[in-house]
Each structure stands twice: as structure tokens, then as C-alpha cells.
Amino acid sequence: MGRKRDAGEKVKSGPGRKAKKQQPPSRFLNEEERDDKKKLSRRQKKRFKNRLEKAAAIAIAKEKITERDNGKEIKKRATVPKVGIKRKIPHSDEDSAEESSEEEIQADEIEKKDDDADISGYTDDNKEWLKPTGKASLMEEDASDESANEDIEEMADEFGDSDDSEEDKKDEDDLLPVEKAAKNLRKKQRVDRKLAEEDLKTNIAESETFVLPSGQEIEKDTQTQDLAIVQQRIKEIMFVLSDFKSRREQGRGRKEYLSQLCKDLCTYYSYNEYLMECLMQLFPLEIVEFLEANEVQRPVTIRANTLKTRRRDLAQVLINRGVNLDPIGKWSKVGLVVYDSQVPIGATPEYLAGHYILQGGASFLPVMALAPQENERILDMCAAPGGKTTYIAALMRNTGMLFANDANKDRAKAIVGNLHRMGITNTVVSEYDGKQFPKVMTGFDRVLIDAPCSGTGVVSKDPEVKVNKDEKDILRCSHLQKELLLAAIDCCDAKSKSGGYIVYSTCSIMVEENEWVIDYALRKRNVKLVPAGLDFGREGFVNFGKYRFHPSLKLTRRFYPHTHNLDGFFVAKLKKFSNKITGQTKDKPTTDKKDSEDTEVQTGKEAKHN
Amino acid sequence: MRPLTDEETKTFFEKLSKYIGENIKLLIDRPDGAYCFRLHNDRVFYVREELMKRAGNISRENLISLGTCFGKFTKAGKFRLHITALDFLAPYAKFKVWVKSSAEQQFLYGHHIMKSGLGRITENTPQYQGVIVYSMHDLPLGFGVAAKSTQECRHTDPMTIVAFHQADIGEYIRSEETLL
Numbered sequence: 050m051g052r053k054r055d056a057g058e059k060v061k062s063g064p065g066r067k068a069k070k071q072q073p074p075s076r077f078l079n080e081e082e083r084d085d086k087k088k089l090s091r092r093q094k095k096r097f098k099n100r101l102e103k104a105a106a107i108a109i110a111k112e113k114i115t116e117r118d119n120g121k122e123i124k125k126r127a128t129v130p131k132v133g134i135k136r137k138i139p140h141s142d143e144d145s146a147e148e149s150s151e152e153e154i155q156a157d158e159i160e161k162k163d164d165d166a167d168i169s170g171y172t173d174d175n176k177e178w179l180k181p182t183g184k185a186s187l188m189e190e191d192a193s194d195e196s197a198n199e200d201i202e203e204m205a206d207e208f209g210d211s212d213d214s215e216e217d218k219k220d221e222d223d224l225l226p227v228e229k230a231a232k233n234l235r236k237k238q239r240v241d242r243k244l245a246e247e248d249l250k251t252n253i254a255e256s257e258t259f260v261l262p263s264g265q266e267i268e269k270d271t272q273t274q275d276l277a278i279v280q281q282r283i284k285e286i287m288f289v290l291s292d293f294k295s296r297r298e299q300g301r302g303r304k305e306y307l308s309q310l311c312k313d314l315c316t317y318y319s320y321n322e323y324l325m326e327c328l329m330q331l332f333p334l335e336i337v338e339f340l341e342a343n344e345v346q347r348p349v350t351i352r353a354n355t356l357k358t359r360r361r362d363l364a365q366v367l368i369n370r371g372v373n374l375d376p377i378g379k380w381s382k383v384g385l386v387v388y389d390s391q392v393p394i395g396a397t398p399e400y401l402a403g404h405y406i407l408q409g410g411a412s413f414l415p416v417m418a419l420a421p422q423e424n425e426r427i428l429d430m431c432a433a434p435g436g437k438t439t440y441i442a443a444l445m446r447n448t449g450m451l452f453a454n455d456a457n458k459d460r461a462k463a464i465v466g467n468l469h470r471m472g473i474t475n476t477v478v479s480e481y482d483g484k485q486f487p488k489v490m491t492g493f494d495r496v497l498i499d500a501p502c503s504g505t506g507v508v509s510k511d512p513e514v515k516v517n518k519d520e521k522d523i524l525r526c527s528h529l530q531k532e533l534l535l536a537a538i539d540c541c542d543a544k545s546k547s548g549g550y551i552v553y554s555t556c557s558i559m560v561e562e563n564e565w566v567i568d569y570a571l572r573k574r575n576v577k578l579v580p581a582g583l584d585f586g587r588e589g590f591v592n593f594g595k596y597r598f599h600p601s602l603k604l605t606r607r608f609y610p611h612t613h614n615l616d617g618f619f620v621a622k623l624k625k626f627s628n629k630i631t632g633q634t635k636d637k638p639t640t641d642k643k644d645s646e647d648t649e650v651q652t653g654k655e656a657k658h659n
Numbered sequence: 660m661r662p663l664t665d666e667e668t669k670t671f672f673e674k675l676s677k678y679i680g681e682n683i684k685l686l687i688d689r690p691d692g693a694y695c696f697r698l699h700n701d702r703v704f705y706v707r708e709e710l711m712k713r714a715g716n717i718s719r720e721n722l723i724s725l726g727t728c729f730g731k732f733t734k735a736g737k738f739r740l741h742i743t744a745l746d747f748l749a750p751y752a753k754f755k756v757w758v759k760s761s762a763e764q765q766f767l768y769g770h771h772i773m774k775s776g777l778g779r780i781t782e783n784t785p786q787y788q789g790v791i792v793y794s795m796h797d798l799p800l801g802f803g804v805a806a807k808s809t810q811e812c813r814h815t816d817p818m819t820i821v822a823f824h825q826a827d828i829g830e831y832i833r834s835e836e837t838l839l
Contacts, residue, residue: 395832396832398763398767398794398798398800398828399798401767401800401828401829401831401832402798402799402800402828426713450709450710450713452713458723461723462723462835462836462838462839463835464723464724465723465724465728465838465839466831466835466838466839468724469727469728469743469746469831469838470828470831472746474705474706474707474726474727474746475707475710475726476724476725476726477710477713477714477717477722477724477725477726478722478723478724478725479717479721479722479723480721480722480723481717481721489716489717489718489721490713490716490717
């Protein structure tokens with residue numbers, strides 16, 4: 050679907066298996082630095098340049114006209130080709146013949162345009178967005194002109210060493226019949242492609258002027274469901290929105306553009322409107338990148354089980370089995386990314402012997418944040434299917450005590466299987482509702498709670514989420530998460546020598562399920578946020594929409610598919626500093642005065658929700 | 660969760676000694692802490708004592724597993740070893756069978772070991788002796804029973820079974836539901 054490729058990243062090429070590997074999967078830090086500047090597409094840049102030049106040319110021409118009326122034809126002929134040549138500079142090497150003819154066309158165009166301008170009497174300042182309707186045909190011409198240029202370029206790309214057509218003919222004589230046939234076929238394909246492109250161009254020519262379509266037009270579009278038009282419109286609107294002041298159509302508000310964009314994105318990527326609105330709020334600039342990233346699967350990652358093997362040995366064994374893999378990144382010493390494999394990666398003898406586990410890169414993060422130590426007592430409150438649990442146990446080297454709990458008995462069976470396969474002996478698996486766990490046992494050194502969530506961060510895994518989540522679901526999740534987090538905090542022991550930490554994580558990116566929940570816990574219990582110990586990822590939101598959170602929420606970490614090539618994820622690390630419960634003692638108000646208003650609003654909402 | 664009765668202990672240890680012989684006592688007298696066997700839901704778990712005491716907090720209905728599961732008692736009162744015990748059987752095994760890499764997959768799908776797939780076998784293995792099955796890279800794959808003694812193995816034709824399959828690590832995928 051036309052994802053932009055990163056030209057800056059070069060794939061190493063050369064002999065040998067290692068050299069031929071694919072691009073690194075993690076596009077971490079540089080990606081993040083880069084993405085705050087909005088990039089224009091190649092087409093957009095070209096168009097923008099054309100427009101500037103045209104405006105300049107017209108300005109010059111006009112000056113001439115005002116100077117003297119007579120002999121204007123000759124003058125214009127003299128000035129215009131200069132512009133044409135200037136415009137041609139990037140690709141003016143081979144096609145001089147076409148160029149001259151094109152110049153003439155352009156000259157004619159500008160002349161015509163000039164006349165139009167004179168008639169309608171627009172000032173030059175407005176020319177960029179004011180387009181008389183009569184000019185539609187002219188724009189079309191322009192578009193086809195552009196496409197012709199492109200074709201020439203493309204041809205040059207494809208047949209980098211091919212010469213002029215005359216030479217071709219000369220060569221054709223001493224070609225084999227097969228080669229001739231191939232050549233003909235290629236020519237035919239080229240023509241076909243050109244025609245198809247022109248077709249598309251004429252279809253979408255109307256939106257080239259960035260005029261928001263009327264209601265009727267949209268209805269027509271939705272009936273025909275032409276996704277190419279919708280996609281083009283998305284691009285146009287994003288282009289307008291990136292510099293709204295100068296690119297907007299007069300008399301149309303930002304809201305109209307946004308609502309149209311939302312509708313188009315919903316159609317194109319098939320989301321429901323509520324979710325799309327939330328996402329647009331989260332990613333005002335990078336919404337398209339995010340949605341595109343959701344369409345692609347994340348790479349398969351595995352975690353080496355340090356209890357049974359080392360990553361290097363495991364990698365060697367798997368390479369011998371015909372698996373193409375690489376370390377996951379600098380941030381993990383146990384992760385491997387699997388690019389492709391000749392054997393089923395989930396059924397090799399090594400997998401069965403528990404040397405590794407299939408685990409998404411994002412689920413390493415909460416465990417790394419938890420930083421379990423040996424001989425501690427640790428609780429994993431929502432453990433199934435046991436990926437994080439086994440990682441915790443491996444970090445504890447099978448010492449201490451690990452309690453894995455899950456509310457669902459069938460899912461808890463998966464934990465048992467994974468634990469035994471990975472050779473973990475220090476774990477007790479139980480099946481309680483997480484909210485009841487403080488009644489069963491407390492006094493843990495560390496607690497990990499990977500709360501059940503709406504799954505808006507893992508759309509690529511489960512596309513159902515796109516359509517079946519609405520506000521009610523999100524708030525229901527949020528409510529459950531608050532209860533679970535409070536229970537987790539109650540299970541933790543503040544007086545623990547080595548710990549007293551709680552890590553909260555979700556695979557959702559909604560603020561309601563993340564920052565809001567943490568903010569709630571900060572007010573209800575004696576906990577504070579501490580740095581998660583993850584040196585990448587985005588900071589959590591302190592202010593978002595109607596919400597005003599505690600300033601320390603910037604210590605939480607968010608991970609997105611499009612910036613980190615991980616599942617959408619949220620990680621927060623809390624330190625418990627007192628076992629007292631705030632509501633009962635009243636001596637430790639944790640919220641600021643500033644926050645109190647919002648607190649009321651939010652608690653009001655919760656009450657309603659209850 | 661309760662300790663095993665004398666009778667249960669007897670059945671259980673008899674079974675275990677078929678594979679690891681007198682090495683059972685190494686399982687109980689460990690230098691790194693006191694370990695014990697506990698019965699829960701007819702299953703025998705091998706667990707560190709401190710952990711077992713903590714697990715006592717969890718009610719019987721809600722406790723699913725603790726430590727390592729060794730196997731279960733059938734309704735008839737016999738004991739059946741599970742593949743999950745392999746981690747503790749393999750290091751103490753008395754008799755071993757190595758399968759060729761070509762026959763590895765066969766065994767992992769639950770088939771018996773043929774003479775053609777036999778890579779190596781411990782000297783002096785008697786018939787019907789419990790054996791641990793390894794791959795040629797010394798990766799424990801499961802366990803079974805020797806169908807032929809080492810001597811007999813030398814002279815049989817390639818398609819005869821030399822070891823019966825009892826459990827293999829493929830069960831982690833094939834029968835995850837019934838594992839516990």
C-alpha cells in the first residue's frame with residue numbers, strides 16, 4: 050500500500066549468508082529523531098515546486114504586460130523557456146527532444162493561465178489556493194505532463210543502459226527471437242502501465258486542487274468504494290493540514306478537513322469512528338504511519354532461555370537448521386529476530402527442549418523494567434500464557450519464589466506447559482481473580498501486572514480490534530485495570546529490602562487504560578513513579594485532551610509500532626513507599642492542589658461507570 | 660496438597676528407580692535446600708520446601724501447579740511418569756539411548772525407535788530397562804523402555820523396534836491440555 054521506504058538505511062550487500070541478511074528490524078532512535086519533521090512525498094514536493102515556479106513565471110510575465118502592451122507575444126516566448134529549463138534541471142540529461150516540445154506546451158499553458166488570471170483578476174498572493182473552475186482541464190494537462198516526465202524517468206531507471214530508440218532498432222536485428230518477444234512484452238507493459246496511470250490521474254484530477262469534496266461526491270465515492278481516490282484524498286488532506294494556514298481552501302475550517310480525514314481513514318483502513326478519533330488525537334501528525342504499521346505484522350521474535358542455553362549457542366543451532374535470524378537490538382541480550390525459516394520455528398527440537406520461547410519483543414520490556422533479583426518473592430498477576438513469567442524466572446535463575454496467577458483456568462494451563470518446558474522449578478501457578486489476590490497473600494518484593502486490555506496496540510495481531518472496540522469497552526477495561534493495579538499494589542511490601550516495586554503494563558495505547566489508571570493509583574495508594582529503566586520509548590502523557598495528570602507521569606514509557614517496530618505497549622514502574630492506604634489515613638495527600646478539579650471530574654465519571 | 664502415603668511412595672519410587680536407579684536419593688538430599696514430593700490432584704510435584712509452605716496459602720481449588728510435576732497416579736493406583744519429569748531424570752539416567760538425527764522427528768511424533776534409527780546405546784542395557792532417549796547432540800528428547808538388550812540389538816534387522824516410546828518432548832505441543 051505504498052509504504053515509504055527509508056532511503057537512508059542501506060542494506061549490506063555482498064557474498065556470504067551474514068551479509069545478505071535483511072534490514073535491521075528495529076528502527077529505534079534515529080526513527081524517533083526523524084519523525085518530528087513532517088516529510089513531503091516526492092509527488093508533493095514536485096507539485097509544490099511547480100506551483101512556486103509557475104507563480105514566479107506569471108509574476109514576471111505580468112510585469113512585462115504592464116510595462117508595455119504591444120509585442121507581448123514575443124517577450125513571453127523569450128522569458129518562458131528559461132523557466133522551463135530551470136524546472137528541468139534535475140532530469141535534463143537525455144531527453145532534449147521532448148524537452149523542447151514540452152517547453153512549448155508549458156509556454157502555452159502559462160500564456161493561457163495568464164489570460165485567465167487577467168480575466169478573473171486574482172492577485173498573485175491568492176493564486177496558490179484560488180482556482181477558477183474553468184481551469185480543471187488545464188490541471189489535467191499538467192498532470193499528464195507530469196506523468197510523462199515520470200515515465201521517462203522510470204524508463205531510464207529500468208533500462209539504465211538502454212540507448213535511444215534508433216539504436217534500439219539497430220540492435221533489434223541481431224536479437225534472438227526470445228529477446229525480441231521479451232522486449233515487445235516489456236514495451237506493451239510500459240504502455241499499459243502508462244494508460245492505467247493516466248486513467249487514475251483523470252479519476253483523481255478533481256482532488257488535485259485540494260478542494261474538499263461535497264457531500265454528494267463523497268456519497269458517490271462510497272458507493273463505488275474506489276480506495277485509490279480515498280487514499281489520494283487522505284494524502285491531500287494531510288498535506289493541507291501540515292501547513293494549514295497557507296494551504297487551506299478559503300471558508301473551510303480545520304474541523305471539516307479533520308472530519309473528512311477521519312471518515313476517509315475509517316474507509317481506507319476499516320476502523321470504527323470512535324477508535325479512529327482516539328487515534329487521531331494520539332497521533333495528530335503520524336496517524337498514517339501508525340495505521341500503515343498496523344497493517345504489517347511485527348517480526349517474529351524469540352527469547353533464548355538462559356537457564357538452558359546461551360543466545361549465541363542457540364543462534365548457531367538454529368542457523369544450522371536453516372533459520373535466518375539476528376539479535377533483536379542493543380537493548381536485549383536474550384532476544385532474537387527470526388526473518389525466515391525453513392522449519393516451523395515453534396516445533397524444532399530446541400523449542401520442545403525449552404531452549405527458547407516465541408515472544409513478542411514488546412513483552413520483554415515490562416520484565417526488564419521489573420528487574421527481578423535472585424531470592425526475591427515475586428508475583429505475576431496476569432501471567433498467561435507465561436512468556437513474561439518464564440523470563441522473570443530465568444532472570445531469578447530459578448531461585449526465590451515466583452507466583453504466577455491468572456483468572457482463566459484454561460489459559461493458566463498454558464503457563465504450566467511453558468514453565469515445565471523451560472525447566473522452571475521455582476514457580477507456583479494459581480488461578481484467582483487478581484482482585485482477590487491481596488486476601489490470599491501479600492508481602493511480595495515485586496509485582497508485575499500485565500493487565501488485560503483492549504489490545505489497541507496489537508491491531509496487527511488481531512484486526513478485529515479495529516471494529517469491535519468502542520468507548521464502553523475502553524472504559525470497562527480501564528475500570529478493571531484500576532482495580533487490578535490497586536490489588537497489585539496491596540500485594541507488594543513497601544518494607545522489602547530489595548524491592549517494593551510494581552510494574553504496570555498493557556498492550557494498549559489508549560490514555561484511558563494507561564496514564565489515567567496510573568494517575569488513579571498515585572492518588573489512591575502511597576506509590577510514586579520511578580524511571581522504568583528503559584532508555585528508549587516515548588514519554589507518557591502528562592496532559593492529554595481533557596486529562597491533566599501528575600507531572601511524574603512522564604517517567605512512564607510508551608512504545609509504538611511505527612517508531613519502534615514493536616507492538617504498541619505501555620510500561621510504568623511504581624515504587625511503594627508506605628503500606629498505609631491513602632483513603633483510610635488521610636495524612637498523605639498525594640495529589641496537588643492544581644489537580645483537584647480534574648480529580649473530581651474523573652471520580653465523578655468513575656462513579657457513573659460503577 | 661499432601662505428602663505421599665507409604666504405599667504411594669513405594670509405587671512412585673519403584674517407577675522412578677527404573678530410570679535412575681539408586682540416584683533417587685540425590686533428588687531428596689540436595690545440597691542447595693530441602694526438596695520434597697507432594698501430591699495434589701493425583702499428581703506428584705517435586706518442590707522446594709519453602710516454596711511448598713508458601714503455596715499452602717493458596718486454596719486447593721485454585722492451586723494448579725507448583726514446582727515440577729513428575730507424573731500422576733492413575734485411578735487403578737499405578738504411577739505414570741510425565742515428560743515434565745525429564746529435567747530430573749536425564750542428569751541421573753543409568754541407561755541411555757541416542758537416536759540418529761534422521762529418526763529424531765519420528766520419535767518426537769510419538770513413534771518407537773527402530774534399529775535403523777538407533778545411534779548409540781549404553782553397554783549392558785538389559786531388556787525392558789527404562790531408558791532416557793537423547794539426540795546425537797545430547798539433547799534429552801524423552802524416555803522409554805528398551806525392547807531389546809544391547810546384545811540383541813547388535814544382531815537384529817533394521818526394522819525391529821529396539822526401544823518403546825513412553826514420553827517425548829513433542830507432547831508439550833501435542834497434548835498441552837492433558838499435560839496437567
